[in-house]
Amino acid sequence: MAEAVAASRERRKLSFGGLVAPLGFAVVLIGIWKLLVTAFSVPAYIMPPPEAALAAFQASPGKIGLAVFYTLRNAAAGLAVAFVIAISLAAAFVNSKAVTRAVLPIVIGLRTAPVLAIAPILIMVFGRGIGTAIAVVVIVSFFPIMVNAMKGFSSTRKNALELMHVLGASGSATFIKVRLPFALPFIFAGLRSAATSAILAAMLAEWLSGAPGLGTMILDAASYRKNDLLWAAVIVSMVLAYLIFSLTTAVERRLTSWRG
CATH class of the missing domain: 1.20.5 (Single alpha-helices involved in coiled-coils or other helix-helix interfaces)
Incomplete structure (x- = not known):
């Protein structure tokens, strides 16, 4: 007690x-x-004082809140898709060298392609809305999750794998009950990096496509020389990224407490 x-x-x-x-x-x-x-x-047109940014936030809480909702929605949806793709690819690469040789070079090539260069293609394919934002977030976010997941799946203790083999466990049962729990710290390491990048990627997609969100708000504020609103939106985006990072860390502690 x-x-x-x-x-x-x-x-x-x-x-x-x-x-x-x-x-x-x-x-x-x-x-x-x-x-x-x-x-x-x-000068205020370069950098306003903190109280000016605070006043801009107090003057437009609804507008900023709606922009946060759109950006957070796009980032969360893209991150969820990126997570599923990354874990699936990592599991396939760990279990099959043939799949690794065939698919990994394509994945690396896709990841190294500049988002700004392929943004017009994404806009033509997905339109000027949530589809493009999700696609950009996926491209930016899935790689660190995948790399860390591969490392985590490969770090599983051999005696645990041998025990599952002796017990006659299937490959899927071994993956869910052994490989995945051992890989959680690695997966969350990639997820923390990807989660903060997802906010930036969503804002970039909004900037490029004109979809509503913090990215478009910052661009419009800069165009109309509303520097106080611009800085308020920038600060809100930084706070949002930090909160997501903290939430990811808290979830990791909750799910990996058994390792202690």
């Missing part, structure tokens, strides 16, 4: 510390921002 109480207190301390540290760092950054703008008399 005492050990459970101590563990609970330790988790609360970690949670509190994980909240205070980022907030403190954000306050420091805002202070530096304000100091630089004031000390060097930076």
